[in-house]
Structure formats: structure tokens, C-alpha cells
Amino acid sequence: MDLRLLRYFVSVAEELHFTRAAERLHISQPALSKQVRLLESQLRMKLLRRSSRHVELTDAGRALLPQARRLLDQWSQSLAATRAAAAEENRTLRVGFVANACGELTPRIFQEFARRRPDWKVTMSQAAWGDPTCGLRDRHVDVAFLRVPVPADECFHQRVLLSEPRWVVLPAGHRLAAHAVVPFAALLDEPFVATPVESGVWRDFWLAVEERAGHPVRIGAEVRSSDEWMEAIANGFGVCFTAESTARFYTRPGVVYRPVDRISPTRVALAWHRDDRRRIVADFVAVCTAVAEG
Incomplete structure (x- = not known):
């Protein structure tokens, strides 16, 4: 089973609207319809009833939806744990950012981090604007420079580093x-x-x-x-x-x-997951705080 097909089904089932679901997934509406039909063909059952004005779940679709959500969540958590373990083994801190990160403070932060933790390297990942958490939500990165507010900020610790007009x-x-x-x-x-x-x-x-x-x-x-x-x-x-x-x-x-x-004004914050208690993350937070305050 291609998990991407399940993800497409969940989006349509939650929106009950193919166009809105396609916008959410960043694909065309005809491509989304084709992928949902492919899933139905593989399962040999109808998951959705469609008309020109209305989309609704069949009984099979309603039964599949919570299980599909659970499976996707479990896979996302497994993938995040695997990536984190690989980064830890390679001594790599993954940093997400949007636009100019933390402005003129950015090079100073990385210089100070390299001085304090020369045994670690940093990779930076610029996010598309559809994800203002810069990959942090899906745990593609360990920490991120965010322009607050962001969705789901209750999942993150945040340390505001600067404010500007x-x-x-x-x-x-x-x-x-x-x-x-x-x-x-x-x-x-x-x-x-x-x-x-x-x-x-x-x-x-x-x-x-x-x-x-x-x-x-x-x-x-x-x-x-x-x-x-x-x-x-x-x-x-x-x-x-x-x-x-x-x-x-x-x-x-x-x-x-x-x-x-x-x-x-707008504010830049460093954010990290509340359940991430690794020493390297705490060290990076300390560096960012010291540079911002200095």
C-alpha cells in the first residue's frame, strides 16, 4: 500500500471537497481524484460518494478514516525517530528557517555554536511558505527560526530572539x-x-x-x-x-x-519540540539566547 494514497484519502475525507483537499495537498484536483480512485480500486470498495455538488463517506470510508489517520501518524513518528537517530549518530543539528532566518544574528549564532560544539555540524533547511513551522511540525528539523505566530505552537517551546517593525x-x-x-x-x-x-x-x-x-x-x-x-x-x-x-x-x-x-511588530523565535530534551538542542537554545541578548 502506498501511504501517499492514504494521505490523499484522509485529506478528501476531512475536507469533503476535492478542490479544497487538492489545494491543501498542493496537487491538481484531477490528479487527486485519480489517486483516490486508484486507492478504491486497490481496496476493491467505494470509500466516497461523489456528485457535482457533494462528497460524502461511505460506511467503508468512515471505517477506514480513523485507522488511516492512526497509520499515518505512526509512520510519521517512526520516520521522525529514524531521522533524529541518524542526525544524532552523524552529530548533525538540523535547523529550519524561513526567509532571512534570524537576520543579522544568524551568522553570529552559528559561529558561536561552532565554537562551543566543534564536534557537531549544522544543516539548514529553508521551508516553503505553506509550512510556517519550517519542518518542525513534521520533525524534519530539530529546531527552527520562526516568524511567530505559527499553527500548532502549543507543541513547541519558543524563545523570542528579536522584534522588528x-x-x-x-x-x-x-x-x-x-x-x-x-x-x-x-x-x-x-x-x-x-x-x-x-x-x-x-x-x-x-x-x-x-x-x-x-x-x-x-x-x-x-x-x-x-x-x-x-x-x-x-x-x-x-x-x-x-x-x-x-x-x-x-x-x-x-x-x-x-x-x-x-x-x-514581527518577532523571530527559536522553536523546538516540548518533548525534545537532548543536550545538543539545549546548547543551541543557549547559544541563540546569549547572542540575542548580547
């Missing part, structure tokens, strides 16, 4: 690009370049949903990486809030960065 990124020819400081109210009706729907509270934060006092958000484009984000803004699909440091790390023709008034 949120700015706005605009196409260079935008009418607000001439402002030294852009009024937040002037952005409310602008189309925004957004992270994927599955990024949840992270997406809401970068759309400044809480600051809008109920004013609806217009979405001009959805993107999954820094490169896509820059292209969308430069081509006029929308504007976007970002961290002040992004103006230093991501410069390119066609976009400009401006401060915004009356908007809360």
Missing part, C-alpha cells in the same frame, strides 16, 4: 511608493500577496487581519516562496507586509520597501 513591499510604480511612511489605512483596500491558506494564523498575521477591525482582505495572488513573492509584487499583483530586515536581505528592481504606521 513590519514594513510594506510595493511595486516600484505604486501610488504609495512616494510616501516616506505609508499610512496603514491607505493599504486596507489594496490587493495583497498572501501565503497559502494552510498557513493559517501565519497568513492572517501577514495580512494584518487583527489590525483591520473587520475590514475585508483582497487577495491578489498566493505564493509559496520568496522568489514567487517578489515576482508577484514586482508584476503588480499586490502589496505585502514584511519585516524591516527584508529590505536589507531582498533587494531587487521593481519593488520598494516603506515603513507603515500603526501596525504591530
Whole structure:
């Protein structure tokens, strides 16, 4: 049995909607339908009843769903434990990050960690924007530099390392690009370049949903990486809030960065799993804390 087929079935069973499930899985809706039919063919039973407007589970589908969830969870835990054991054996700390990680503190952190633990090496993994936990949720990494808030943060310890203002990124020819400081109210009706729907509270934060006092958000484009984000803004699909440091790390023709008034700041936190009590993780947390405080 291909576990990927079970994962596809679970997504459709939870959404009861093929298009939403396909968006969640980052595949096309026809490809998802084909894979679910393949699973039904292998099992020789119908799992879903489909119509043009409605999807529902059959009795067989309802019986399979909790078992499939349990199997996928067990496999995920087994794979995470195996990866962690391999990393421990190779003395490798896996670090996830998004965009510019911890800004200018990043090289200082790794230099200090190398000084304190020269017997360990570090690998860095940049996450797609669909996963604001940067691989930590699925235990693909040991620790991660996150832009909080993130989904499922109750699973993680977090240590805030820095805070900085949120700015706005605009196409260079935008009418607000001439402002030294852009009024937040002037952005409310602008189309925004957004992270994927599955990024949840992270997406809401970068759309400044809480600051809008109920004013609806217009979405001009959805993107999954820094490169896509820059292209969308430069081509006029929308504007976007970002961290002040992004103006230093991501410069390119066609976009400009401006401060915004009356908007809360963004914070970078180091995060790790609550049940991870390994000495090497504690040492990395101590290094990050010392560099940030220093």
C-alpha cells in the first residue's frame, strides 16, 4: 500500500471537497481524484460518494478514516525517530528557517555554536511558505527560526530572539511608493500577496487581519516562496507586509520597501519540540539566547 494514497484519502475525507483537499495537498484536483480512485480500486470498495455538488463517506470510508489517520501518524513518528537517530549518530543539528532566518544574528549564532560544539555540524533547511513551522511540525528539523505566530505552537517551546517593525513591499510604480511612511489605512483596500491558506494564523498575521477591525482582505495572488513573492509584487499583483530586515536581505528592481504606521511588530523565535530534551538542542537554545541578548 502506498501511504501517499492514504494521505490523499484522509485529506478528501476531512475536507469533503476535492478542490479544497487538492489545494491543501498542493496537487491538481484531477490528479487527486485519480489517486483516490486508484486507492478504491486497490481496496476493491467505494470509500466516497461523489456528485457535482457533494462528497460524502461511505460506511467503508468512515471505517477506514480513523485507522488511516492512526497509520499515518505512526509512520510519521517512526520516520521522525529514524531521522533524529541518524542526525544524532552523524552529530548533525538540523535547523529550519524561513526567509532571512534570524537576520543579522544568524551568522553570529552559528559561529558561536561552532565554537562551543566543534564536534557537531549544522544543516539548514529553508521551508516553503505553506509550512510556517519550517519542518518542525513534521520533525524534519530539530529546531527552527520562526516568524511567530505559527499553527500548532502549543507543541513547541519558543524563545523570542528579536522584534522588528513590519514594513510594506510595493511595486516600484505604486501610488504609495512616494510616501516616506505609508499610512496603514491607505493599504486596507489594496490587493495583497498572501501565503497559502494552510498557513493559517501565519497568513492572517501577514495580512494584518487583527489590525483591520473587520475590514475585508483582497487577495491578489498566493505564493509559496520568496522568489514567487517578489515576482508577484514586482508584476503588480499586490502589496505585502514584511519585516524591516527584508529590505536589507531582498533587494531587487521593481519593488520598494516603506515603513507603515500603526501596525504591530514581527518577532523571530527559536522553536523546538516540548518533548525534545537532548543536550545538543539545549546548547543551541543557549547559544541563540546569549547572542540575542548580547
